[in-house]
Structures are given as structure tokens and as C-alpha cells.
Amino acid sequence: MKQRKLVVISAGLSQPSSTRLLADQLSAAAAGAATRLGVTLDVQFIELRDLAHEITDNMLTGFPGTSLKQAQEAVTAADALITVTPVFSASYSGLFKSFFDVLDKDALVDKPVLLAATAGTARHSLVLEHALRPLFSYLRAAIIPTSVFAASDDWGANSVEGPLRARIDRAAAELARVVERREPAVVTDPFALTADFEDMLKNL
Amino acid sequence: MQFGIFSVSDITTDPTTGRTPTEAQRIKDIVTIAKHAEEVGLDVFALGEHHNEPFFSSSPTTTLAYIAAQTSTLQLSTATTLITTNDPVKIAEDFAMLQHLADGRVDLTLGRGNTGPVYPWFGKDIRAGIPLALENYALLHKLWRQHTVDWQGKFRTPLQGFTSTPRPLDEIPPFVWHGSIRSVEIAEQAAYYGDGFFANHIFWPASHTQRMVGLYRQRFEHYGHGSADQAIVGLGGQVFLRKNSQDAVKEFRPYFDNAPVYGHGPSLEDFTRETPLTVGSPQQVIDKTLGFREYVGDYQRQLFLMDHAGLPVKTVLEQLDLLGSEVVPVLRKEFARLKPAHVPDAPTHASLLAAGNTAAVKEEVKA
Numbered sequence: 001m002k003q004r005k006l007v008v009i010s011a012g013l014s015q016p017s018s019t020r021l022l023a024d025q026l027s028a029a030a031a032g033a034a035t036r037l038g039v040t041l042d043v044q045f046i047e048l049r050d051l052a053h054e055i056t057d058n059m060l061t062g063f064p065g066t067s068l069k070q071a072q073e074a075v076t077a078a079d080a081l082i083t084v085t086p087v088f089s090a091s092y093s094g095l096f097k098s099f100f101d102v103l104d105k106d107a108l109v110d111k112p113v114l115l116a117a118t119a120g121t122a123r124h125s126l127v128l129e130h131a132l133r134p135l136f137s138y139l140r141a142a143i144i145p146t147s148v149f150a151a152s153d154d155w156g157a158n159s160v161e162g163p164l165r166a167r168i169d170r171a172a173a174e175l176a177r178v179v180e181r182r183e184p185a186v187v188t189d190p191f192a193l194t195a196d197f198e199d200m201l202k203n204l
Numbered sequence: 205m206q207f208g209i210f211s212v213s214d215i216t217t218d219p220t221t222g223r224t225p226t227e228a229q230r231i232k233d234i235v236t237i238a239k240h241a242e243e244v245g246l247d248v249f250a251l252g253e254h255h256n257e258p259f260f261s262s263s264p265t266t267t268l269a270y271i272a273a274q275t276s277t278l279q280l281s282t283a284t285t286l287i288t289t290n291d292p293v294k295i296a297e298d299f300a301m302l303q304h305l306a307d308g309r310v311d312l313t314l315g316r317g318n319t320g321p322v323y324p325w326f327g328k329d330i331r332a333g334i335p336l337a338l339e340n341y342a343l344l345h346k347l348w349r350q351h352t353v354d355w356q357g358k359f360r361t362p363l364q365g366f367t368s369t370p371r372p373l374d375e376i377p378p379f380v381w382h383g384s385i386r387s388v389e390i391a392e393q394a395a396y397y398g399d400g401f402f403a404n405h406i407f408w409p410a411s412h413t414q415r416m417v418g419l420y421r422q423r424f425e426h427y428g429h430g431s432a433d434q435a436i437v438g439l440g441g442q443v444f445l446r447k448n449s450q451d452a453v454k455e456f457r458p459y460f461d462n463a464p465v466y467g468h469g470p471s472l473e474d475f476t477r478e479t480p481l482t483v484g485s486p487q488q489v490i491d492k493t494l495g496f497r498e499y500v501g502d503y504q505r506q507l508f509l510m511d512h513a514g515l516p517v518k519t520v521l522e523q524l525d526l527l528g529s530e531v532v533p534v535l536r537k538e539f540a541r542l543k544p545a546h547v548p549d550a551p552t553h554a555s556l557l558a559a560g561n562t563a564a565v566k567e568e569v570k571a
Contacts, residue, residue, distance in 0.1 A: 056469065057470040190388075191415045193419070193423075196392070
């Protein structure tokens with residue numbers, strides 16, 4: 001079995017949160033789909049609520065605290081991400097955006113990312129398309145075609161095998177296929193020189 | 205090992221009294237602080253360069269020359285001199301001039317400056333920060349070592365048959381430190397020329413400074429200037445001292461919480477844990493500072509930031525008293541005891557003169 005690293009980022013604030021619930025279902029489905037393709041996913045969860053102070057501190061000081069640094073390193077080294085945000089004021093939450101604002105701008109380049117969001121009503125579902133997708137396009141992530149939106153209705157009675165389940169499984173299968181096809185992520189050392197001094201001077 | 209202080213020249217409201225010093229007062233205070241640094245036995249005073257409020261120090265060599273006239277042993281330096289937006293010709297001339305007036309007690313630390321709006325005021329673009337630093341220093345290096353310079357580059361009017369005046373004192377260029385928080389290119393530049401590397405150190409975690417200094421040392425050896433542990437390293441530091449550590453924390457907290465750079469962000473406790481900041485007793489400062497060499501190796505210069513964030517000048521002078529009487533004497537002894545004999549001190553004009561660098565420079569002039 002191939003081993004690959006999946007990091008799941010959840011920006012839910014309450015406990016329990018439907019954002020985390022969706023994140024759990026997506027990661028479980030992704031792990032299952034990957035197993036069927038011969039890939040073991042090593043799954044790590046990052047709850048942005050726990051990092052809220054350090055994210056703000058990072059904006060003010062320019063460097064991440066210990067826990068945030070570990071989270072950033074995990075994201076950078078991940079073979080794939082699942083990101084789930086609640087919809088606040090017609091977009092991703094400020095905390096969700098802030099996490100990516102203090103992440104190195106190249107950390108997500110060519111990284112498979114499954115986008116997901118939760119809200120009280122299905123009328124917010126296009127947040128995935130007008131907010132999340134452009135953000136991750138800017139970060140040059142390899143966005144999984146199917147993104148997943150869950151409204152309060154989706155968590156109601158008789159919905160376990162409903163349309164949300166089908167979307168989760170389709171997105172998870174797409175993610176698993178992409179991860180299975182790819183080489184493991186390579187982390188570049190920020191302290192590595194890319195040119196020696198004479199070359200730097202020549203190519204000003 | 206050299207010990208000293210560096211100032212960024214901020215004019216900040218004292219958060220405990222609401223009082224803001226006038227520019228005139230703060231400028232005179234800096235002179236008092238620098239003179240007191242010498243009085244309490246420190247070796248170095250370094251001054252920043254800024255062209256925007258709330259800072260006053262747009263003209264460091266003027267200030268340093270005035271301080272030089274009122275001191276006798278203090279080494280005068282900068283923290284930092286902007287190699288990106290200044291004309292290297294003017295840097296060459298200003299610092300050679302200062303060398304003559306200060307009898308050689310001059311070195312300088314070059315930095316790029318990270319304030320975006322400043323660049324266009326000087327006709328430059330922050331996106332070219334690294335190329336500007338590389339090209340401008342290549343010219344500065346040449347101007348101090350060659351009498352007559354023909355030069356053409358990307359960022360400046362070409363020079364034909366140009367001689368910067370005055371010539372460096374005794375034909376020995378001021379020693380140069382290259383300062384950088386995170387640009388590996390600058391560590392590489394310092395290593396290439398065999399110059400010093402100054403790590404700001406105070407705003408970032410130790411693990412980061414360790415990597416930057418490690419890279420500089422490795423490349424210093426690669427370029428044949430000596431072994432990695434002979435490279436010339438300076439570090440920033442930041443302390444607030446009282447006899448009892450609780451008193452130090454209580455007094456410094458409002459200044460920390462409202463400081464321009466990191467205020468309203470991490471707690472004092474978080475920042476103390478993550479960065480070199482020490483708020484406490486002289487013994488705590490001694491312990492933490494001695495710990496720096498465990499991750500950067502034996503180093504040559506330790507500068508402390510003491511006069512920022514609206515601290516009243518009276519407090520700053522008391523801080524210098526404690527630093528000079530209770531901290532630095534112990535650090536001098538301990539660092540000296542730990543340092544192997546083959547690790548050099550930071551070059552000064554006097555040491556370079558004694559080492560006969562004049563001849564080497566003359567050779568270069570002929571060639």
C-alpha cells in the first residue's frame with residue numbers, strides 16, 4: 001500500500017460543529033476511496049479555532065507561533081487537503097481566510113484540494129464557486145472538480161443516504177484518484193540557495 | 205566580543221503617561237543614550253535609518269559624527285543603512301567622511317528596508333529590493349577599494365573616472381555587516397565578500413536565526429574566508445531589566461502591549477518564549493544571552509534594543525546602568541572563556557590596520 005498524507009482543515013467555531021461533521025465525513029470517505037485504490041491515507045485534522053490567536057499574532061509579528069508553525073508545515077507537506085469553512089456574511093469565514101493569508105503563498109502550488117462549506121441554508125451554496133474556488137485558484141492549488149456544500153437541511157432526518165452523501169462520495173473518489181496518480185509532495189527548504197553569488201550578480 | 209545597543213529612532217508615545225517626546229528632545233536623548241553607553245562600558249552604538257514618521261533618523265552619519273565628537277572608545281555603527289534606496293556613491297562618501305572624523309571607530313550594517321512606500325520616494329521599486337542590494341553593494345565595495353572607478357550597472361547612472369572622496373581612512377574600508385531577517389541571498393552576499401552577517405534576531409524565533417546564520421557560516425567557508433566557525437556574526441537582542449524579575453515584567457508590560465512592532469498581538473509571555481526578548485533580572489538576561497551561542501555558535505557582536513516603544517529616557521539610562529554593571533561584565537567573561545582561540549573578534553579599524561590590510565588594499569588598487 002502506498003502511504004499519502006491528507007490534512008483536513010476545519011474552520012467551524014462551535015462544538016459540535018456541522019463544519020467539522022462535514023470534514024469528518026469527507027475525510028472518512030476519502031480514506032475509504034483511497035484504500036480501494038491501494039493508498040493508505042494518513043489523516044491529520046487542523047481545527048482553526050485552536051489556532052485563532054496565533055493566526056492573528058502571525059499577522060502582527062510576521063512569524064507563526066509553535067502550533068501554527070506545525071500546522072503550516074503539515075499543510076505544506078500534505079499530499080492533499082480537504083478544507084471546510086462555514087459561510088459567514090456570504091463568504092468563507094474571516095478565520096478561514098486568515099489562515100491562508102499567513103501561509104506561504106507557494107505552499108499550495110499544485111496541491112490537490114477538496115473544497116467544502118456549510119451554511120444554514122442552501123441559498124449560500126454558490127459561495128464555493130464565487131469565494132472558495134477563486135481563492136484556491138489564486139494560490140494555484142489543484143482544485144478537485146467536485147466541491148461539497150452542506151446546508152442545515154442536509155443534516156435533517158432521512159438524509160444519511162441522501163444527495164449530500166452522493167456528493168461526498170463523488171468528491172472523495174475524485175480526490176482519491178488524484179492522490180493515487182501523483183508522486184508524494186516535495187517540500188522545498190526555504191533556506192536552500194537556488195543560485196550562487198556570481199550567478200545572482202549576473203542575473204540582476 | 206563586542207557588546208552594545210542599537211536604536212531604531214522611533215518617537216513613540218509613552219503608553220503609561222500619554223506623553224510623546226518632541227523630535228528635538230528625542231534627538232538629544234539619543235545622543236545622551238549613546239554617550240551613556242560608553243560611560244557604562246559598552247562597545248558599540250548603532251543607529252537605524254528611516255525616512256518616515258514616527259522615526260527621526262534620516263541622516264545617521266550626521267548623528268554618529270556628533271556622537272563621535274563626544275566619545276572616545278565607542279564604535280559607531282548603523283542598524284541599518286539602506287543599501288537599496290541610497291546611492292552607493294553617497295554611502296561610500298558619507299561613511300569614509302565619518303571614519304576620518306571618528307578616527308576609524310566606524311562600521312556599518314546594510315539592510316534593504318521593508319517599508320514599501322519608501323522605495324518610490326527614492327525612485328526605486330521594492331520588488332527589486334534584492335537586486336538593488338546586490339548591485340549597489342558591488343559598487344560600494346569597489347568605490348572604497350579602487351581610486352578611480354569606471355562602472356556601469358542596471359540601477360544607477362554609469363560612472364567614468366570617478367573617485368569617491370574622502371578616501372577611506374588609512375585606505376581601510378569600514379567593516380561591513382549585512383543584515384537580513386529572512387533573505388538567504390543576503391546571507392550569501394555576506395559570505396561571498398567575507399563580510400559580517402548581522403541577524404536582527406529579535407522579531408523571529410531562534411530556530412529561524414539558527415538556519416540563517418548556519419547558511420552564512422557554511423557559505424563563508426565555501427568562499428574560502430576561513431572555517432565556518434570563523435565567520436563574523438552579530439545578533440540583535442532585546443531586554444528589559446530590573447533587580448527583581450516581577451518588577452521588570454510589571455513595568456515593561458504596557459510598553460510591550462502597545463509597542464509599534466508587535467503590540468496588540470502575542471502576550472509578553474508568548475513573545476518571551478518564542479523570541480530573544482528577555483524581561484527580568486540581570487541573571488535571566490545573562491542566561492538567555494549565553495544561550496544564543498548554543499544555536500549560532502561563537503559570535504562577535506551582541507547589540508541590545510533598549511530605547512524603543514516610548515520608554516522614558518530616564519528609564520533607558522537606568523537600563524544601561526544595569527546592563528553595563530551587572531550583565532555585560534559577566535557575559536564578557538563567560539563568552540571569552542567559551543570561545544576557542546581560532547575564532548576571531550569582529551574586525552575594527554584598529555585591528556585591520558594592525559593586520560596590515562592597507563597593503564592588501566593597495567594591491568587591489570594597482571590591479
